[in-house]
Amino acid sequence: xxxxxxxxxxxxxxxxxxxxxxxxxxxxxxxxxxxxxxxxxxxxxxxxxxxxxxxxxxxxxxxxxxxxxxxxxxxxxxxxxxxxxxxxxxxxxxxxxxxxxxxxxxxxxxxxxxxxxxxxxxxxxxxxxxxxxxxxxxxxxxxxxxxxxxxxxxxxxxxxxxxxxxxxxxxxxxxxxxxxxxxxxxxxxxxxxxxxxxxxxxxxxxxxxxxxxxxx
Numbered sequence: 001x002x003x004x005x006x007x008x009x010x011x012x013x014x015x016x017x018x019x020x021x022x023x024x025x026x027x028x029x030x031x032x033x034x035x036x037x038x039x040x041x042x043x044x045x046x047x048x049x050x051x052x053x054x055x056x057x058x059x060x061x062x063x064x065x066x067x068x069x070x071x072x073x074x075x076x077x078x079x080x081x082x083x084x085x086x087x088x089x090x091x092x093x094x095x096x097x098x099x100x101x102x103x104x105x106x107x108x109x110x111x112x113x114x115x116x117x118x119x120x121x122x123x124x125x126x127x128x129x130x131x132x133x134x135x136x137x138x139x140x141x142x143x144x145x146x147x148x149x150x151x152x153x154x155x156x157x158x159x160x161x162x163x164x165x166x167x168x169x170x171x172x173x174x175x176x177x178x179x180x181x182x183x184x185x186x187x188x189x190x191x192x193x194x195x196x197x198x199x200x201x202x203x204x205x206x207x208x209x210x211x212x213x214x215x216x
Contacts, residue, residue, distance in 0.1 A: 026054030
């Protein structure tokens with residue numbers, strides 16, 4: 001069973017690139033998850049749990065340790081989001097927005113957390129060589145993706161429209177990283193996620209603006 005989740009266990013080959021089972025399952029469920037989220041569908045959360053489980057295994061093998069640890073957080077918030085949306089019924093829940101002060105605070109927090117996380121991730125192979133045999137790849141860039149993803153996921157669960165703006169940034173950076181690491185199928189997924197995130201941003205901003213007009 002362990003070999004099934006290896007990045008060397010090929011499911012199919014396309015244009016000379018071998019796609020592993022774990023990369024394929026993680027990629028497909030990731031696309032479905034974001035597509036459902038952009039449409040306010042509660043199934044985004046259970047599908048997301050499958051997605052993050054596959055990506056935890058994948059990122060460990062790619063030495064993208066910040067992304068690997070991020071999946072643990074995603075799993076926990078996936079359970080939270082599933083319960084929150086089930087109780088609130090998202091189709092009846094309004095879209096919210098951050099205040100300017102909150103945006104500045106989040107920006108500052110993201111910068112500091114990225115620096116701290118990047119420092120830790122870059123040294124994991126020296127602190128625990130038995131677990132992390134190889135140095136982290138792109139520790140600070142990878143940490144930026146992880147930190148912004150954490151913030152974006154919290155905002156998504158709370159139905160704050162700025163979550164999609166952060167997902168756009170995450171998807172741009174992640175697409176570049178994954179193509180550099182040679183996981184092209186995953187890179188293509190994140191490019192598609194970028195498009196979906198942009199669509200989600202437009203949809204949620206329009207919903208928020210319509211709510212603001214109705215409230216006046």
